[in-house]
Amino acid sequence: MGKMGITSASFLTTASVLFNVAATQSSVASASCSSTLTASHAAPSVADGYVARLVANNLTTPRGIKFDSQGVLLVVEQNSGITALTFKDDGQDCLSLATRRTVINDTSLNHGIEISANGTTLYASSPEAVYSWDYSPMNQTNTSAPQTLIANMTTSDHTTRTLLLSQHAPGLLVVTRGSTSNLDAEAEDLGTGHSQVKAFNLTNQTRPYDFSTDGLLLGWGLRNDVGVDEEPISGGIYTVENSVDDATRQGQDIHQNNPGEELNFLGYLNGTSSPNQGRNFGYPECFAAWNVSAIPDFSGTVGDQFAIGALNSSVNDTTCDAANRQAPRLTFEAHMAPLDILFNTAGTAAWVTFHGSWDRTDPVGYKLSVVEFADGEPVQASNSTTAAVDIVTNQDNSVCPDGCFRPVGLAWDSQGRLFFSSDATGEIYVVLRADGNATSTAGSNATGTIPSQSAGGTSGTSSSASPTSSSMASVGSTGALAVIFGILAFLL
Template identity: 45%
Template sequence: MKTTQLLAVAAATSLAVAQTCNVLSYTFPAPVMASGYRSQLVATGLGTPRAIVFDTAGYLLVARRGTGIVRFQVGSCGTLQNQQTIISDSTLNHGLTISADGRTVFASSSTTAFSWSYDPATGATSNKKTLVTGMSNGPSGHTTRTLYASLRNPDLLLVSWGSDGNLDWSASNINSGRSQIRGFSISQTSNSPIAFNSGGTIFGWGLRNSVGIGEDLGGGIWSVENSADNIVRNGQDVHNENPAEELNYHGLATDSTNRGNYGYPECLTAWQMSGITTGVQFSNGSSSVTDAQCAQRQAPRISFNSHTAPLDVKFDPQGNAWVSFHGSWNRSPPDGYRVSMIPFSGNQPIAASNSMAAAVNIMTNPNNGACPGQCFRPVGLAFDRNGRLFVSSDSTGEIYMIEKIGGTTLTTTTTTTSRTTTTSSRTTTTTSRTTTTTFRTTTTTSRTTTPSTTASRTTTAGPAQPTWAQCGGIGWTGSTSCVGGTSCRVLNPYYSQCIPG
């Protein structure tokens, strides 16, 4: 009888909460969603939001170009609330990432990568440090310096420096540093800043402008490449359908070996070109490098439609890659302006490298003809603990949420139930937390060959770890116990932390 009464109270509370959910109305035409997905507008009025990332406390951090870094609490309906400025700096323009332990925030200007100590409980930042310098371009060069802090290798900060113009011939010189992704030791650069082109591990060069960087469930590093404009081949204008944008693989985060040349500026990738297979590199005709030589450069794993401008790549709990396509300015009809998913298996794309249908469009604009002025233009991507994908749109100053309807990703109904059970009883609240943990454990299992996150940690006796200290993760050999008032929570497969509550 008590159980029946409790369920009845929960159901009534759930209905009441659902009825009072304050969901924002779309300012622009509502996105068109693939079957099985829904979108929701969760924030507006953000100016120019770019990169986004979740911290270990569940707050969403947003890089606002020309303003700094803000963070939001995610409300029960998914709407972002309680905006808090954590870094005020008008030079910051795009790059944003957070360390594996959640205690350091990294952001970038057009020339420099910085770090701040960060308290996820309060949002307080302090102890600003300069890490990587010397990444200036001319007035026609790319200005974003994408950052990504690895989960598999917690001391690795990846930095991308794009080209100084459409065809930047200085990028042919590996020592220039331009059109490269390099990995730097966080601990070393925190003690002594380093110029980009004088150190670090080269994760790839010949990359015109790899704005998006992500890490798959096995610790492999991927990037998405924005290729060249206005290409002419053998006297013929081929720019409308060429070159292809790219999804490139850079090996494991733990591999300190310098990577190879991905082609640019001498070589570009075919999308739809007579006599050349999609995904194969060709000579742009502006140098002495031949098609045969270009075929020996590091080819992309997957190619995308020309000029669609992929700006981020992140991986869902099932291991699939998601890419934001900011949209074209240099083709007719306009293309891009969407969020797509590339199915993966075994940490590699399922599609062949010559596929023209590797990307499954999930969120699109109803009319690309209205773009770029009257549509969303996706930039940054970030998955929350429930597997929901948050997407920034810099053209509209908005953030959207993409949610799968059904399956393991929490739906609106499940979210409501979670809120309801919190109201109903503490016992049921614990059940809700267990469900969330189970979801995260599933994520961990897919990232490693171990049967569970717990199994991947070595339980070691020893003094209890203090608040916010590491207490587990793959390869961890220290104590797995925490001081009173905290518990050891899995943040990712490679890092567990003593967190209050």
């Protein structure tokens, strides 16, 4: 006898009806998103409150991505060119690939992409130069031959040149350039242009700029700052840096957990003064500590800079202190290889792709994370180890890099949905809020839009979610089942 005096027959009838309702809800949710794409590897694990869905595949090493003014996703396919993708939107955030066409056929293009504010100029980069084309967003075609804007950038190792058009200083194009080797001695010479981030004025430009000798210096001693974005409220320029491999200190191998990857603040382009702008950020002498206890004879904390190699009177930790080198604003776990950073329009969150690296026995990275911001800077202190909160991760990093997705480029669409590319798998994913709100609303943990943090910078809880139609189905069916079991518990 139950709490309400329900009979066995009545109980079974009620249960049958309720489970049929759940099945109907699940099938409706599944049918509403008809994509049949299957991920190349195991489906991502996704933090509570989020859904990740695969929306395009069979691309050739997709890197930088950007939406044009007509909502078309432009993708740099490394060593191939630029491709335009349009999506069919079936509602409830169910997207599927509708068309795919080549915009630029140029095998030298490898990463960077930008679009002018009016949508009619397309920018892209090769290891040597930055180019522009007249562009028709209505037809997704270039309407001119390429024009060389910036040249003399070739290096033999880090060859990507990320591009960013400033919103706070229209006409200025930010370009990042990495080192020519793991420890590039030439980066010590400001005149080489190695490991630097600069801004170039495109207004009334009459000749191609030389990266090494022209442009406004934002920072140097930046080993390989691939990701760059402008904080939308203050206009601050932030980059994410890939730090050195195979580090040693006083003859001891410390490379497993040091040095950390970096989030750097490079000042402003809007006229606001900052002591960071134009400073030396350390490379190739100084690096940010992550695992402090693993660094011999080091008395600093997380994020403080230390010297590597054989220390001497001219290269030591004093050389690397705040008076001589600019430390990062945040430090991330060693060898996660951040490749992009993208702010939401409210300036409450910066999303970061961690591509992952070969230079660690236990792989780390291979994920998409978010850093909470407020008042133009990260909420957490510079020595935090939990500032990056994981949203989309691989289920098993032990199979990486060969058996997992590797995030690279980031882009917002007009509805605040976040897209990222995975070069290793030739895929594009979209990241959605399970509650239907825009992904771009993330920020301020008081609202619950960023999962709780735990040691190491991972989200507190996560759930496995298929990147296909079953992702949204699981949300609907789980909720329905919760209601069912609640009712049955009450009846019993």
